[in-house]
Amino acid sequence: MAAVIWLALGLPTLLATASMLSRRRRWTRYAAIIASVVALVSGIALVVLTRSTRAVTSTAAVTTTAMTTAGGILRADSLSAYMLAVVGLVALTATWAGLPSKDIGDSSDSVDPGEGTYSALLCLFLGAMTLARLADNLGVMWVAIEATTITTAFLVGQHGDRRALEAAWKYVVLGSVGVSIAFLGIVLIYAATTAGGAPTLSWVLLAHPAQPLDPDLIRVGAALAVLGFATKAGLAPMHSWLPDAHSQAPAAVSALMSGVLLSVAFYAILRIRTISDALLGPTPMRGMLLTGGLLSLLVAAALILTQPDYKRMLAYSSIEHMGLLALGAAIGGPLAIGAVLLHILGHGLAKPSIFVVAGRILTAEGTSRIDGVHGLLARQPRLAVPFLTAMAALLGFPPSVLFFTEVAIVVAGFQQGLGWAMAVALTLLLVIFAGLARHTVNMTLGKADSTGSALPSVRPSGAMIPLGLALALVAVIGFLAGPLRDVIALAVATLGGTS
Amino acid sequence: MTDAGFTQVLGSCAGVLILTAVLQLWRRSLSGSVTLLALQGAALSALIGTIGVAAADPELIGVAVLVLAIKAVAIPIVLGRTAAATGARREDAPRINPTAALLLSAVLTTVAYLASRPILGAAPDAAQRAVPVGIAVVLIGFLLLLTRRQAISQLIGFVVLDNGIAMIALLTAGGVPLVVELGVSLDVLLVVLILRVLTGRLKHVFGATDLDDLTELHD
Numbered sequence: 001m002a003a004v005i006w007l008a009l010g011l012p013t014l015l016a017t018a019s020m021l022s023r024r025r026r027w028t029r030y031a032a033i034i035a036s037v038v039a040l041v042s043g044i045a046l047v048v049l050t051r052s053t054r055a056v057t058s059t060a061a062v063t064t065t066a067m068t069t070a071g072g073i074l075r076a077d078s079l080s081a082y083m084l085a086v087v088g089l090v091a092l093t094a095t096w097a098g099l100p101s102k103d104i105g106d107s108s109d110s111v112d113p114g115e116g117t118y119s120a121l122l123c124l125f126l127g128a129m130t131l132a133r134l135a136d137n138l139g140v141m142w143v144a145i146e147a148t149t150i151t152t153a154f155l156v157g158q159h160g161d162r163r164a165l166e167a168a169w170k171y172v173v174l175g176s177v178g179v180s181i182a183f184l185g186i187v188l189i190y191a192a193t194t195a196g197g198a199p200t201l202s203w204v205l206l207a208h209p210a211q212p213l214d215p216d217l218i219r220v221g222a223a224l225a226v227l228g229f230a231t232k233a234g235l236a237p238m239h240s241w242l243p244d245a246h247s248q249a250p251a252a253v254s255a256l257m258s259g260v261l262l263s264v265a266f267y268a269i270l271r272i273r274t275i276s277d278a279l280l281g282p283t284p285m286r287g288m289l290l291t292g293g294l295l296s297l298l299v300a301a302a303l304i305l306t307q308p309d310y311k312r313m314l315a316y317s318s319i320e321h322m323g324l325l326a327l328g329a330a331i332g333g334p335l336a337i338g339a340v341l342l343h344i345l346g347h348g349l350a351k352p353s354i355f356v357v358a359g360r361i362l363t364a365e366g367t368s369r370i371d372g373v374h375g376l377l378a379r380q381p382r383l384a385v386p387f388l389t390a391m392a393a394l395l396g397f398p399p400s401v402l403f404f405t406e407v408a409i410v411v412a413g414f415q416q417g418l419g420w421a422m423a424v425a426l427t428l429l430l431v432i433f434a435g436l437a438r439h440t441v442n443m444t445l446g447k448a449d450s451t452g453s454a455l456p457s458v459r460p461s462g463a464m465i466p467l468g469l470a471l472a473l474v475a476v477i478g479f480l481a482g483p484l485r486d487v488i489a490l491a492v493a494t495l496g497g498t499s
Numbered sequence: 500m501t502d503a504g505f506t507q508v509l510g511s512c513a514g515v516l517i518l519t520a521v522l523q524l525w526r527r528s529l530s531g532s533v534t535l536l537a538l539q540g541a542a543l544s545a546l547i548g549t550i551g552v553a554a555a556d557p558e559l560i561g562v563a564v565l566v567l568a569i570k571a572v573a574i575p576i577v578l579g580r581t582a583a584a585t586g587a588r589r590e591d592a593p594r595i596n597p598t599a600a601l602l603l604s605a606v607l608t609t610v611a612y613l614a615s616r617p618i619l620g621a622a623p624d625a626a627q628r629a630v631p632v633g634i635a636v637v638l639i640g641f642l643l644l645l646t647r648r649q650a651i652s653q654l655i656g657f658v659v660l661d662n663g664i665a666m667i668a669l670l671t672a673g674g675v676p677l678v679v680e681l682g683v684s685l686d687v688l689l690v691v692l693i694l695r696v697l698t699g700r701l702k703h704v705f706g707a708t709d710l711d712d713l714t715e716l717h718d
Contacts, residue, residue: 139675139676143679143682150686160704161704166713170713170716172697173644177644187664187667187671187675191672312718
């Protein structure tokens with residue numbers, strides 16, 4: 001079973017190296033897709049394997065012999081296996097749909113060498129996210145999350161113009177400083193274990209009730225770690241890099257960042273929350289996450305209403321969904337945490353689809369301004385139909401799974417006596433709903449012969465199958481109660497869900 | 500090493516760390532800032548080495564060598580070359596003037612001492628007593644990041660912040676495990692290299708490395 005873990009980590013690295021070495025070859029375009037499939041297959045394999053044995057520990061022979069921590073650095077349990085499968089699924093959607101179209105006219109076997117580098121960075125990015133999911137060591141998880149910043153830095157600045165460079169600079173500086181704060185938190189958590197006499201960074205041991213810990217250090221450390229990772233997860237008030245990076249990156253990269261990178265950082269928050277809750281009770285984390293969640297919803301509501309740019313609008317919608325996840329984590333308990341995990345999957349599928357379509361709209365219409373796009377449904381049905389469907393899924397129209405998860409989070413909030421917070425959240429969600437719906441209607445409906453269509457519109461190209469599959473999955477997931485319920489329930493149990 | 504000698508060396512290293520951080524606020528010449536950064540890296544390495552020798556811990560001594568190579572040699576060289584390549588020599592107009600920045604650093608140091616009370620516990624040993632200095636270095640790193648306009652100065656602020664965190668890690672927990680330390684050092688080095696490349700592109704596209712030019716993206 002350990003082989004699956006090594007395969008999931010090794011293959012993306014291998015693919016990245018191969019793409020770098022043979023970067024003029026056409027096949028490098030598919031390297032990132034293969035890496036996504038690897039993540040998906042190994043994630044599903046681990047989900048199946050962990051169901052029977054609950055926990056696989058790979059005693060990483062080379063790296064852990066020098067370690068004083070008990071157990072291995074890599075570990076797959078129900079939660080990390082589920083999250084890995086989500087990474088694979090989302091990455092497959094994003095990379096497959098974001099594939100450069102074949103019909104540009106070059107039939108030669110070679111491509112621009114920049115494309116090989118691009119694929120290599122994407123593979124490394126996927127590898128880093130896989131490592132973040134499979135590390136049972138807060139330090140290694142931190143290194144992996146920081147590595148995602150490093151691998152995506154050049155992907156964000158890919159276009160090389162002023163705006164892309166500005167976005168890349170802000171992304172790297174804010175992202176790195178944010179996770180540095182998280183590292184300070186992790187250091188203090190480590191100090192809390194040395195004070196207790198048994199130094200470890202394994203989050204399994206940290207969450208274990210028998211672990212001697214210094215409560216003061218854990219309180220400060222957990223707060224700093226959550227604050228730092230919240231920067232990377234795009235929670236307000238540390239979100240300012242997100243709309244810039246997501247709007248300037250190439251579509252497939254925005255899709256990946258929004259669909260999974262945010263939730264990788266959020267996964268770290270969930271793990272730290274478990275440690276803090278086990279020792280200090282739910283109050284300290286609940287306060288922080290509730291503040292972050294409500295602020296994120298507020299920021300998203302305010303800026304979506306007046307947003308002139310549709311890619312930035314989608315970025316703010318990501319902040320909204322991260323805010324919802326933070327609210328769910330603040331509420332706690334099996335219902336809310338289960339809904340959070342399912343929401344990560346649903347948002348992870350819907351958001352990349354819409355980012356990819358937005359990228360195609362940008363190519364076809366030549367503008368990313370909302371008021372520059374009119375009557376899309378009449379002129380470009382191949383763009384408008386997936387855009388509308390994905391937006392409906394994001395807005396939570398049933399049968400989109402996001403409808404069920406949002407209801408579950410709100411219901412759980414009322415059950416836990418957080419009625420006032422839920423009332424505020426619902427109001428803000430309504431504002432966001434109205435804003436997104438108004439912009440979408442302005443873009444897609446209306447007459448075709450308005451000013452925007454004076455430009456000769458380019459025929460859209462790109463695969464439709466991945467978009468169709470992803471959106472269909474969003475619609476049916478909510479009804480896959482049988483197999484999925486077990487998987488989610490086991491994952492919730494790993495997070496110390498008090499069921 | 501005697502106990503008193505150990506405490507003295509420890510205190511001197513911590514002193515150099517905070518002094519170099521404060522002087523960063525005052526220096527405007529970029530080459531001077533880079534030299535200060537190299538000095539700070541060396542002091543951090545010496546601090547790690549001292550504790551490693553005192554605890555007879557070969558892992559910590561290895562970390563000291565690693566930190567010396569990365570923080571005192573590699574990063575300053577990269578930054579020096581960036582400064583030379585982009586032609587940026589001085590931090591001409593920081594957002595607050597040096598006098599105010601120096602006063603603010605005194606306030607931040609006081610804050611650091613107050614904030615470190617819950618972390619230190621009842622009976623701190625010699626190493627733990629230096630923790631507030633680490634926090635002060637972190638806060639001054641933040642101040643540099645927030646108030647500097649040149650791309651390279653912001654990078655220096657980031658490294659100062661990171662040095663402070665490394666110092667706290669060492670003093671509170673005796674350093675992090677070697678695997679993590681390796682990963683962290685590599686990550687910091689890569690971030691500096693990436694920002695160096697981006698600085699070059701900024702110079703190419705904007706014609707300068709003044710971060711106040713980055714104003715196109717906003718809501």
